[in-house]
Amino acid sequence: xxxxxxxxxxxxxxxxxxxxxxxxxxxxxxxxxxxxxxxxxxxxxxxxxxxxxxxxxxxxxxxxxxxxxxxxxxxxxxxxxxxxxxxxxxxxxxxxxxxxxxxxxxxxxxxxxxxxxxxxxxxxxxxxxxxxxxxxxxxxxxxxxxxxxxxxxxxxxxxxxxxxxxxxxxxxxxxxxxxxxxxxxxxxxxxxxxxxxxxxxxxxxxxxxxxxxxxxxxxxxxxxxxxxxxxxxxxxxxxxxxxxxxxxxxxxxxxxxxxxxxxxxxxxxxxxxxxxxxxxxxxxxxxxxxxxxxxxxxxxxxxxxxxxxxxxxxxxxxxxxxxxxxxxxxxxxxxxxxxxxxxxxxxxxxxxxxxxxxxxxxxxxxxxxxxxxxxxxxxxxxxxxxxxxx
Amino acid sequence: xxxxxxxxxxxxxxxxxxxxxxxxxxxxxxxxxxxxxxxxxxxxxxxxxxxxxxxxxxxxxxxxxxxxxxxxxxxxxxxxxxxxxxxxxxxxxxxxxxxxxxxxxxxxxxxxxxxxxxxxxxxxxxxxxxxxxxxxxxxxxxxxxxxxxxxxxxxxxxxxxxxxxxxxxxxxxxxxxxxxxxxxxxxxxxxxxxx
Numbered sequence: 001x002x003x004x005x006x007x008x009x010x011x012x013x014x015x016x017x018x019x020x021x022x023x024x025x026x027x028x029x030x031x032x033x034x035x036x037x038x039x040x041x042x043x044x045x046x047x048x049x050x051x052x053x054x055x056x057x058x059x060x061x062x063x064x065x066x067x068x069x070x071x072x073x074x075x076x077x078x079x080x081x082x083x084x085x086x087x088x089x090x091x092x093x094x095x096x097x098x099x100x101x102x103x104x105x106x107x108x109x110x111x112x113x114x115x116x117x118x119x120x121x122x123x124x125x126x127x128x129x130x131x132x133x134x135x136x137x138x139x140x141x142x143x144x145x146x147x148x149x150x151x152x153x154x155x156x157x158x159x160x161x162x163x164x165x166x167x168x169x170x171x172x173x174x175x176x177x178x179x180x181x182x183x184x185x186x187x188x189x190x191x192x193x194x195x196x197x198x199x200x201x202x203x204x205x206x207x208x209x210x211x212x213x214x215x216x217x218x219x220x221x222x223x224x225x226x227x228x229x230x231x232x233x234x235x236x237x238x239x240x241x242x243x244x245x246x247x248x249x250x251x252x253x254x255x256x257x258x259x260x261x262x263x264x265x266x267x268x269x270x271x272x273x274x275x276x277x278x279x280x281x282x283x284x285x286x287x288x289x290x291x292x293x294x295x296x297x298x299x300x301x302x303x304x305x306x307x308x309x310x311x312x313x314x315x316x317x318x319x320x321x322x323x324x325x326x327x328x329x330x331x332x333x334x335x336x337x338x339x340x341x342x343x344x345x346x347x348x349x350x351x352x353x354x355x356x357x358x359x360x361x362x363x364x365x366x367x368x369x370x371x372x373x374x375x376x377x378x379x380x381x382x383x384x385x386x387x388x389x390x
Numbered sequence: 391x392x393x394x395x396x397x398x399x400x401x402x403x404x405x406x407x408x409x410x411x412x413x414x415x416x417x418x419x420x421x422x423x424x425x426x427x428x429x430x431x432x433x434x435x436x437x438x439x440x441x442x443x444x445x446x447x448x449x450x451x452x453x454x455x456x457x458x459x460x461x462x463x464x465x466x467x468x469x470x471x472x473x474x475x476x477x478x479x480x481x482x483x484x485x486x487x488x489x490x491x492x493x494x495x496x497x498x499x500x501x502x503x504x505x506x507x508x509x510x511x512x513x514x515x516x517x518x519x520x521x522x523x524x525x526x527x528x529x530x531x532x533x534x535x536x537x538x539x540x541x542x543x544x545x546x547x548x549x550x551x552x553x554x555x556x557x558x559x560x561x562x563x564x565x566x567x568x569x570x571x572x573x574x575x576x577x578x579x580x581x582x583x584x585x
Contacts, residue, residue, distance in 0.1 A: 079470030082524035146415060153424055160437055167442025167538045173524040181525055209414045214404035314468045314526055 041385030072349030078314025085171035101325035112304025179307025224377030238332025243277035274380035442538035465527035
């Protein structure tokens with residue numbers, strides 16, 4: 001047999017062949033994705049199934065790799081901020097914050113109080129949009145179409161609010177080193193104040209329509225156990241970790257900005273299953289509303305303007321050194337490490353994406369479950385594929 | 391008792407949760423539509439005016455067809471995606487006689503004021519295919535001549551159309567405004583005549 005014929009007989013690419021080496025008899029290897037609707041983008045998972053049961057699963061990444069870290073090494077310090085909005089389209093503000101926070105730490109910039117409050121309000125509003133997007137899409141994955149309409153109704157109102165101080169609706173690049181892009185006008189604050197009671201009224205409806213629904217409960221309860229031990233091994237953070245009963249939240253454990261001034265709870269669930277993670281996110285939306293409410297109360301008394309005086313230009317030159325800054329995103333702990341060699345461009349930018357760690361727990365959690373449950377597990381991790389690949 | 395709960399009460403509660411969901415769906419079915427049927431309907435102008443579309447130039451208050459731009463190139467140097475291109479004006483052409491006169495004046499030790507180039511740019515090109523709408527140009531403009539447009543319904547059929555000549559756009563906008571709005575000065579003049 002010539003080498004050519006040998007090639008011809010091979011099926012699949014490198015990953016499939018590598019995966020196929022450990023194939024058992026009577027099983028089937030299938031690709032879930034990269035064009036599977038429930039993977040929300042281009043995540044590919046190679047799965048070995050025995051009948052309908054998953055024997056092994058392996059995520060394959062790289063279909064949406066856009067070399068953001070490398071781009072950081074050619075952009076100016078300020079010019080890298082728009083990239084942050086593109087890394088995670090769900091919770092872009094938190095990524096903005098992690099980056100500008102790291103640069104501010106490096107340069108020793110004190111951000112005015114008002115800017116801090118504006119950042120908190122914007123980030124929490126963005127967290128709500130992120131959780132609403134996840135909620136609608138997750139229920140859609142599980143086969144119910146109506147809830148995404150309600151979620152997008154509320155999300156639309158939030159986007160209308162958020163477009164005022166940031167001029168964007170999805171990929172925000174609103175934060176600047178030393179503050180935020182624009183101040184909030186009175187109309188915007190009025191709209192947020194009107195939105196909070198509106199959304200509080202909607203949450204019981206969400207609860208009645210979806211959370212209590214028996215079809216959903218049967219599909220997500222006790223499915224996809226990711227317990228504390230697994231979370232520690234994979235480095236899972238955010239709702240995945242809190243769903244396993246660990247009250248770890250960067251906003252509380254290492255309070256940054258003005259988060260230590262707010263009274264909020266960290267919702268946890270001990271069940272460690274998909275339903276636990278679901279309930280954590282729903283409860284987090286209520287807590288976000290509480291934080292926004294308190295921030296709006298304290299905003300008029302905050303000193304300073306929306307940006308520090310003599311804010312550095314985008315082509316700033318931070319002193320030689322390195323800094324790491326972590327914030328709590330909708331999916332977990334977002335950490336950004338920057339190193340400066342004293343020039344206009346960063347020497348190195350390292351992005352720590354929470355989704356990457358969370359996704360790796362999927363392979364272990366899905367082993368032994370049926371294929372339909374794999375979708376329920378994957379959705380409960382709230383994966384944003386551009387964030388995984390960066 | 392447990393068996394009764396498991397096999398009778400729980401299934402009834404389960405079915406009840408579905409009925410609750412149906413009730414909510416029915417309630418919202420009777421409510422008015424919240425979706426906007428474009429193009430039969432459009433979103434309200436309040437929402438439209440806060441939308442941040444592509445970047446556009448702001449005219450001077452007295453002459454809306456002329457940008458406030460002073461060609462300082464801050465937007466061009468700070469743009470992360472290099473989507474702006476500004477060409478500065480050249481100083482007006484001079485004749486050899488003028489040059490000669492200025493040279494003689496300089497030799498005599500007099501101060502010579504040569505004609506300077508106008509501050510306004512001759513070209514302000516904007517490549518919307520590259521722009522990431524971060525607003526860095528707007529932040530760094532010292533004279534606030536840039537802003538986000540509310541051009542929400544704009545579509546282009548080719549990439550070339552996405553390369554916008556912002557100066558031409560500003561002139562068009564100024565012409566539209568002056569054509570549609572009644573001139574404020576005309577009224578008092580007419581009133582005076584009548585008087």
